[in-house]
Amino acid sequence: MSGAATVSSSEAHKLVWEGSVPLLIHLHDSEVTTLPPPPPALVLAPRLGYLPLLISQLKPYFSTTLPPGVDTLWFEYRGLPLKWYIPTGVLFDLLCVEPERPWNLTVHFRGYPSNLLLPCEGEDSVKWSFINSLKEAAYVTKGNCKNVMNMSQSDQVELWRSVLNGNLESYQRVSSKLKLGTFEDEYTENISAVSTASQQNSGEADAAAQVKSGEQKLYVNNRIPVRLYVWTVTEDFDDLESAPQIDNWDKISYINRPVEIQKEDGKYFSLNDAIKSLLPEYFPGSSFDNLGDASTKQSVGDEGENTCDPDSSSLPLENAEIKLVRIQGIEPCLEIPFSWVVNNLMNPEYFLHICVCLKVSEANALQ
């Protein structure tokens, strides 16, 4: 993505906030009580939003045909119930490998699969989940969630509304008070320098000036909130159409682990480095290893089935290959500085969601 350096931060944010997925939503057969059955609803869903929030748009299409009962909204894609707390854009990037436009989904208003999906009581549940993630992101970057807990009621309302309505200006106004900051490193300086020429905001020029010293600013402990969704294939696929279908959530490895920035002289921390640091089991040779303090690895007794004995690897090292990376619907060049990716492509709750396809050997595939 060689154009990255010339897209200013504000332009990138605007593109991300305007991103949407066209959905063609069909009511499940079992809930159609009228003839002819209602046609599917065509809806433009914001990437940064969540599926249950579409209920107000969907209900009018289907209300006259639904069987009696209480609405318990849920969605599925080719038989896979969709996790409602994952942003719509991420679901699309993850499950629709060959992007389908519009994306055909099935909606249910009855028969919620509560053994599989967390309960969802409408907008309140989605809002709670969003604020909870925001607190977690704050904890990761600052070591505490005080800034989120201390938000005024009106700020909280405005923050949530701005996400609901896709209002970037309103969002920036409130979220800047949280001071969750941006990730700066000496490479961001070069990119910001290009963008500051077109910036009216003197605040950003100051930030760029501060960064010239090469310091990393505003992230405590250099931890970045990231949510990685990994699926594996055992063979190369020439085109996306022949990529295997994800029909089960067990085939996706969900990794909710912060990326720890490690600086090496003369080398900047790229997107590739970040992804590999989160997958040490597949990329053990990676120079940026994330799994904590190596000096405390010790075997504490051998308890038989209670094996707490991490013997050193005697198996051949896995030669995994990153086949596909999708963030906000784009497939960025993996050598881009991670700082740019974080600052421009993260979601409103300050998490960066990354969908990754790995090619691995048969034995190490996720079944």
Next chain:
Amino acid sequence: MDQKESVRDITPWDGTLSSSDFFSAACAFSEKWKRFNAFVPPWLWVPSRKHHLLSSHKEEGYLSLEGMCLIKSSEEQESCRSQTWKEESSISQEEEAVDNATLVQSSCDEVNHYDFHIVYSPSYRVPVLYFRSYHSDGQPLPFGEIEKDLPDHSAKIRSESKWTFITQEEHPYLNRPWYKLHPCGTSEWMKLLFHGDTALNKNGFVIEHYLVSWFSVIGQVVGLKIPLGMLETLSC
């Protein structure tokens, strides 16, 4: 002092621990639990599924205690309500030994099954207790029923402390809804616990004691007691 234990400086400990520290602490915890709890199932380490063939990271996983049965008497009055934990397999053995007369009585008793997992949170850098409950037929319990199972002081702890509340979230490894005790305050109270306990901090912070201390608080919220003998190991 035991050579195996690793000591850290006391200050400025923030109440958190790393992923590999969690593994060490988990091993120590499960070993002590076994030692002091002869009649209760052990906590087992479950390596996370995706790593089962890559031994260099066997350390990633969680502690599991499953098949705990909560036996409640059919007494209506709360003061008479007793909470006894038994292992699933020991219950079926008992039922075989009982004659018909008492079988009729015991059929009034409900048995709720509980599974507990202790999972490390990389975001909060602390352990988190996850649990789920179901009837003998496998039907999950609604939260209202779980609340009745929890000890009386649990509600008190949860309402008084803004840090200890139960939420329902997806299990980090199992793709199913579980209940959990929210971790956002854990590092704070672990820090307070440590600094306030001279027995704990006289030797510096010892990683292997982390889960024992943590569980002495968390266990109370769900009614799992920690044997006194285990707590006493913290001061040696």
